[in-house]
Amino acid sequence: MYPFPLLQGKDRVVRRYSVPALSLVHLLLFLNFRRGGGWTGWSAPWAATAFGVLAFLLFRDLLTSRRRDRLMDVPSTLAWGAAGLMELHSLYPIVAESRLVPAILFPSIAFLLPAFPAAVYAAAAFTWFLFSPEGRWPAEGFLASIGGLGGLGILAGRVIRDKFRDSGSGRDMVQEAINESRMLVFPWENPAAATERDFPEEVERLGLLRSRDDLMDGIRRILEGILPITGADRILYISPSPGQGRAFRAGASACRGGDSGGVDLAIPDDYMPVREAMLFRRTFLFEGEDFGNWAIGKESGREGRPTGVAAAPVSIEGNVEGAILALRFAEGKWSEPIGQALETAAFLAARELAWAKQRYRAHLYLARQEGFHRLIRRIAEVSERASGERGETVSPRREVYRATAEQVRQHLDIARAILIEAKKGGKRGRIAWESAGKASGDREELVSLEGTYVEWVLRQGVHRIFSGGQADGGRFPVLPASWTGPPGGGFLLVPVPDTSGFRGVLVCESGEGRNFEGQDVQAAKDILAIMRMGISHTLRLENLVKEARNDGLTGLLNRKTFCERLENVLARLDGRYPCAVIMLDLDHFKNINDTHGHPAGDEVLRKVSNVIRKTVRKVDMAGRYGGEEFAIYLHSTDQTHARQVAERLRLMIRQTWFVFNERELVVTASLGIACYPEHGKTGEELLLHADVALYSSKRDGRDRTTVYRKQ
Incomplete structure (x- = not known):
C-alpha cells in the first residue's frame, strides 16, 4: 500500500509525489488554454504532451527495470495517464459520448491504488467529467451514465484487487518466486554444480582442514582492516544457509570499538542488500531514511536502525560464495571509497576461501578415496x-x-x-x-x-x-x-x-x-x-x-544341488518334524523323442516343470534328477498329505495338453513316495526308497502313485 506522505519524511514526499503533482499542474494549464482566448488553439498540442510524458515514464521504467532491478512508478504513470485521458475526453465530443475514458480510468484507479488514494483519484476524475472545461452542466443522461460507469468500474477494480490479495500479497509472491528460483540461480544449491560450496562445516566435521574458527579469523582480520576506510559502524561476512527459506549466516564480523560479536545476527534470506549483491553479483549501495526499516537481528530501537547499507558479492571462479555487508548507524553519508573498499574486502575474502577450498579438495579427495576403496573391498568380498x-x-x-x-x-x-x-x-x-x-x-x-x-x-x-x-x-x-x-x-x-x-x-x-x-x-x-x-x-x-545350481532346460535345481540341500534340511530337522520325498518319472518319454523329436521332448519337460512349480510351496524344493525324472521335497508333510500332493501332480500332468505336428499328445507320470523318518533318515535313503516306490508304480501299470513299503 501507498502510505500517507507525512509518515515518510520530506525527502520521501518530494521524490515520490513531485512527478504526479506535475500532472495536476498540467491539467490546470489545460483548463487555462481551453478558456483563455488566444490560447485555445494550444489545447490539443498541450494534451499531446501529457501522453508524451506518459510514454517517457513507461520507457524509463522498462529501461531501468533491467539495469537497476526496480519496479515501475505506479503513481506517476497513473497520474499522467489519467491527465491525458481526461484532456482527451474534453477535447473531442465523440470520445466523451463514447464514455470510453471513464470505462478505462475508474477500474484502473480502483485496481492499482489502495482505498484512500483511489478515492481521491476517483473523486477528482468524477468532478472533471461532470464539469467540462467550458463550465456547462452536463445532460442528465450523460451524468447518470458517467456515475454508473464510475461505480461499476470502481467495484470491478476492487473485486479484482481483492482476488489478487487473497492469492497472496506482493511480498509473498516475491518470496515464493525467490524460493522457487534459488536452485536455478544460486550455484551453491544447484544439484548439478554445487558440490563443494560451503566448506567450514565440512572442515569442522572431518578434521581434514583448519577449523571454521581459523577460517573466519582470517576473514575477520580482513574486515577489521577495511572497516576504518568504509566509514561503517559494522561490517560482516555473510554466507548462504542450505535449504529454501533459511536465514543467511554471519560468519565473521568487525565493529567500531572492537566489538565483533555480530556473528549471531539473524539475517532473513529476502534481506534486499545481501540478496541483490549475491543474486545480481554487483555492489549494492544506498542510504537515507528508507533504510530505517532494515534493522537486522534483535535491534529494534531507533539507535539500532541503519541509515546506510552497502553490500558486495564474494565470488570464486564465477560462483558467488557470500557477501560483505556494511551497516552505518550514524548520521551522514558514505565516504567516497565505500564501494571500492567493499570490493577489496570481497576480493581478499574470496582469496582466503579459495585457499581453503583448494586444501579442502585435496584432503577430501584422499578421504573419499579411502572410504570408497573400503566399500569396494567389502563388495568384492561378497x-x-x-x-x-x-x-x-x-x-x-x-x-x-x-x-x-x-x-x-x-x-x-x-x-x-x-x-x-x-x-x-x-x-x-x-x-x-x-x-x-x-x-x-x-x-x-x-x-x-x-x-x-x-x-x-x-x-x-x-x-x-x-x-x-x-x-x-x-x-x-x-x-x-x-x-x-x-x-x-x-x-x-x-x-x-x-x-x-x-x-x-x-x-x-x-x-x-x-x-x-x-x-x-x-x-x-x-x-x-x-x-x-x-x-x-x-x-x-x-x-x-x-x-x-539350476538345470538349464527346466530352471529347477539340478541333481547335485538338490541332494546337497536335502541333506542340509534333514540335518536341521533332526527327527523333530515329518517330511517326504517324491520321485516323478514321465511314462514312455523315449517314444516322444523318437516320434516327435527332441525339441518336443524338451517342451514336455519344460511344461511339466512349470506344473511342479505351481504345485509345490515356497518351503518345498524341486529338482530335475536326470533325464525325464524329477525329485520333490515336501517340508513338514506326513504320508497322507504327501500322497495328496503326488496325486494332484499326476492329474495336472495328465490334463496338460501337448500338441506336436497338429496331433494332441497325452503325457502321464508315475510317482513314488518315501517319508521321513519312517522310510529313512538321510537324503540318500529317502531318494533310494522313493525310487523303489516309483518303479513299483511302473511295474503296476504306470500313471499311478505308490508309497514305499518296507520289505
Missing part, C-alpha cells in the same frame, strides 16, 4: 561370503545394501541411512537396509510410498534436502509413518535410477543441529555409483550361481 556356515545361503545383494548404507552413515556422519527399494511402479517399497547404529537390518514387508516425498523423488529423479526445521517436508511427510523416527534432524533424499537391477531412494537423516549441503549430495551419489557397480557384480554372481 562372492566369498555367498555361503554361510553349514551351507546357509547369504544373499550377495543384501550384503551390498548393508555395506552401502553403513558407508553412507559413516562417511556423512549422520544418525540414520535408509536404502529403500521400490516395487510395483514406485507406489510401494521396502527397506533394503537401514543403518542406524544397533538398530540395523532390512524389512521385507512392503509399505505404501504414496503421498510421501520418497515417492516424489523417485518419480522426479531429483534429490531433495530438508533442513532440521523442515524435517516434516511441509505438505507431505518425508517417509511413511511406520518408518519415521523421532523429529530433530534434517533429511537428504537421493534417487537411485534403475540402471543395475535396483530402483529406489537413499534417505539420509542427520542428527539434531546438522543440515545437509551440496557436498553431502555429491558424496552420497558417489557411494551410490559404487553400489550400482556392486549390484551389477552380484547380478553376474547370482547368474553364475544359478547356472551352477
Whole structure:
C-alpha cells in the first residue's frame, strides 16, 4: 500500500509525489488554454504532451527495470495517464459520448491504488467529467451514465484487487518466486554444480582442514582492516544457509570499538542488500531514511536502525560464495571509497576461501578415496561370503545394501541411512537396509510410498534436502509413518535410477543441529555409483550361481544341488518334524523323442516343470534328477498329505495338453513316495526308497502313485 506522505519524511514526499503533482499542474494549464482566448488553439498540442510524458515514464521504467532491478512508478504513470485521458475526453465530443475514458480510468484507479488514494483519484476524475472545461452542466443522461460507469468500474477494480490479495500479497509472491528460483540461480544449491560450496562445516566435521574458527579469523582480520576506510559502524561476512527459506549466516564480523560479536545476527534470506549483491553479483549501495526499516537481528530501537547499507558479492571462479555487508548507524553519508573498499574486502575474502577450498579438495579427495576403496573391498568380498556356515545361503545383494548404507552413515556422519527399494511402479517399497547404529537390518514387508516425498523423488529423479526445521517436508511427510523416527534432524533424499537391477531412494537423516549441503549430495551419489557397480557384480554372481545350481532346460535345481540341500534340511530337522520325498518319472518319454523329436521332448519337460512349480510351496524344493525324472521335497508333510500332493501332480500332468505336428499328445507320470523318518533318515535313503516306490508304480501299470513299503 501507498502510505500517507507525512509518515515518510520530506525527502520521501518530494521524490515520490513531485512527478504526479506535475500532472495536476498540467491539467490546470489545460483548463487555462481551453478558456483563455488566444490560447485555445494550444489545447490539443498541450494534451499531446501529457501522453508524451506518459510514454517517457513507461520507457524509463522498462529501461531501468533491467539495469537497476526496480519496479515501475505506479503513481506517476497513473497520474499522467489519467491527465491525458481526461484532456482527451474534453477535447473531442465523440470520445466523451463514447464514455470510453471513464470505462478505462475508474477500474484502473480502483485496481492499482489502495482505498484512500483511489478515492481521491476517483473523486477528482468524477468532478472533471461532470464539469467540462467550458463550465456547462452536463445532460442528465450523460451524468447518470458517467456515475454508473464510475461505480461499476470502481467495484470491478476492487473485486479484482481483492482476488489478487487473497492469492497472496506482493511480498509473498516475491518470496515464493525467490524460493522457487534459488536452485536455478544460486550455484551453491544447484544439484548439478554445487558440490563443494560451503566448506567450514565440512572442515569442522572431518578434521581434514583448519577449523571454521581459523577460517573466519582470517576473514575477520580482513574486515577489521577495511572497516576504518568504509566509514561503517559494522561490517560482516555473510554466507548462504542450505535449504529454501533459511536465514543467511554471519560468519565473521568487525565493529567500531572492537566489538565483533555480530556473528549471531539473524539475517532473513529476502534481506534486499545481501540478496541483490549475491543474486545480481554487483555492489549494492544506498542510504537515507528508507533504510530505517532494515534493522537486522534483535535491534529494534531507533539507535539500532541503519541509515546506510552497502553490500558486495564474494565470488570464486564465477560462483558467488557470500557477501560483505556494511551497516552505518550514524548520521551522514558514505565516504567516497565505500564501494571500492567493499570490493577489496570481497576480493581478499574470496582469496582466503579459495585457499581453503583448494586444501579442502585435496584432503577430501584422499578421504573419499579411502572410504570408497573400503566399500569396494567389502563388495568384492561378497562372492566369498555367498555361503554361510553349514551351507546357509547369504544373499550377495543384501550384503551390498548393508555395506552401502553403513558407508553412507559413516562417511556423512549422520544418525540414520535408509536404502529403500521400490516395487510395483514406485507406489510401494521396502527397506533394503537401514543403518542406524544397533538398530540395523532390512524389512521385507512392503509399505505404501504414496503421498510421501520418497515417492516424489523417485518419480522426479531429483534429490531433495530438508533442513532440521523442515524435517516434516511441509505438505507431505518425508517417509511413511511406520518408518519415521523421532523429529530433530534434517533429511537428504537421493534417487537411485534403475540402471543395475535396483530402483529406489537413499534417505539420509542427520542428527539434531546438522543440515545437509551440496557436498553431502555429491558424496552420497558417489557411494551410490559404487553400489550400482556392486549390484551389477552380484547380478553376474547370482547368474553364475544359478547356472551352477539350476538345470538349464527346466530352471529347477539340478541333481547335485538338490541332494546337497536335502541333506542340509534333514540335518536341521533332526527327527523333530515329518517330511517326504517324491520321485516323478514321465511314462514312455523315449517314444516322444523318437516320434516327435527332441525339441518336443524338451517342451514336455519344460511344461511339466512349470506344473511342479505351481504345485509345490515356497518351503518345498524341486529338482530335475536326470533325464525325464524329477525329485520333490515336501517340508513338514506326513504320508497322507504327501500322497495328496503326488496325486494332484499326476492329474495336472495328465490334463496338460501337448500338441506336436497338429496331433494332441497325452503325457502321464508315475510317482513314488518315501517319508521321513519312517522310510529313512538321510537324503540318500529317502531318494533310494522313493525310487523303489516309483518303479513299483511302473511295474503296476504306470500313471499311478505308490508309497514305499518296507520289505
